[in-house]
Amino acid sequence: MERDNNFEQCLKCDICSGYCPVAKVNPVFPGPKRLGPDGERYRMMDAAFFDPAANLCLNCKRCEVSCPSDVHIGDIILKAKLKYGRKSHVLRNAALSYTDTMGFLGTHFSPMANAVASLMFKGGPRYASRTFERQFIGSETAARQSCFDHKVSFFHGCYVNYNNPSLGMDFVKVMNALGIGVQLLDDESCCGIALISNGFVQKARKNAEKNIASVRTSVEKGMPVISTSTTCMFTLRNEYQNVLGYDMSAFSDSMYTATKYIFELLDSSAVSLHFRKDLPKIRVAYHMPCHLEKLGWGLYTVALLRMIPGVELTVLDSNCCGVAGTYGFKSENKQTSRNVGKPLFDQIRSIGADLVVTDCETCRWQIEMNTGARVAHPISLLAQSIETLK
């Protein structure tokens, strides 16, 4: 039996199906219990028992979060999809999954790419004209980083690099304010979550091996690896281990999401953040992304947001936004995706906050596209709230 495939622990309580956002809105979807631990029993006997309805799974991992028996339901479904599933819409899925190639093209032809994107989606992804790497490497900011005794490696991910370089700059600003220098990894590739969920396993492995080598070098130098993207961090820490089968145990304590690292630094040492004195009162609604909830680290973002003076925080009910990376951008899933996110969108509209905060880039696009609300990353909000370093 494959490592970590603990479907025998399932008690058949079906709590996961009650908690699954897709099962709630799509009566055709068999639910995580039947696709995961139940289906596995049959698939081990004959691959023909593979149910293509597995393609409707969001891979949000909410089933795993809700499971009282700690069965890796989402991983079982994803692995079955990779092992037995047939590929369809190959060209479109490749365009969605090869985020680094598309990002490279998108940033080089950004006016054209953005014109196309704005015709396709209201809100949603846009490309920057210069990548984060090009803005950061060789800049004055980068030169200043060597002045700091303690340094961390920043896994910027495709979103910061191609879509939102200013978030990367915000991260550098906050870290510098805490007395920590920021470096990039020796060689960073896309974390590959989109490749994994769309079945491009070979390419995902290539990316994973490159990233693991860079993470190893960084950790050996004593620099923890930090990402502003919760899904990138989730992929590096959990999916590489549980789905692709790499042993990440040596690094898992040296990889953080930005908010966890910052909170722990503030909590355990003498450093503190100097907030601006002139901060206006602002009503903030916080949406916890599913992958952050799976990591179990949402409490750090909540605690950090509560530290910012003037912020009146509402933590939104735990719901999936429905986009799940590339899922919601596929025409066949569009309606499901909207239905899944509806309770979240309704709550955001009814609260009428000044700003919605979420750690995940695709959640951000989904909320922007469906509610028109202003959405920001917690690190950006933090960067705007602190005194600039002289």
Added chain:
Amino acid sequence: MRSDVIIIGGGHSALCKGIELLKAGRGCIIFSTGEGGHRFRDPSYSHLNHRKEFERLGGVYVMGDTVTGGQFDGSGRLSFIRTAAQGKTVFYAQEFFIATGSFFSRGLVALRDAVVEPIFGLDVDFSGTYEEWVNPDFYADQPFMHFGVITDEEGHPLKNGVKVGNLTAIGSIKGDGKRQ
């Protein structure tokens, strides 16, 4: 990380206690392995309402994270706990509650020769051999249903016979004292 109170387990007893504590002005974090408070597919409304109320009052409900152990100081007090998802980050609190339930939610685990409390190894009230725990008459009163952690009058459990002063057992993890 620090909190006034940490509750281990996220079912009915945990949420009721959490709400009571928050109303008394104390900060509270709940760690729950899964969605607590129900046995089958749909959660009970009372659970959902309690959880909403708990979070509205400022409580933190961490779902999908299992507490794996803790550190006891010299005087037998619990100083911090570790969890599966938080890695080397530990959680300090002045006071802890354990509300991990009975066998179904693995608050108690039956081995071949003993019934144990798996997180801290608290003392469990059980007796006899495996065969004596179960009554072959399915509808009869089952001895194992009365097993639970041993506590003093205030609900503080014992570990190796020593009272853990800042830990309180609540809910069905406690023995009901009716064991024959």
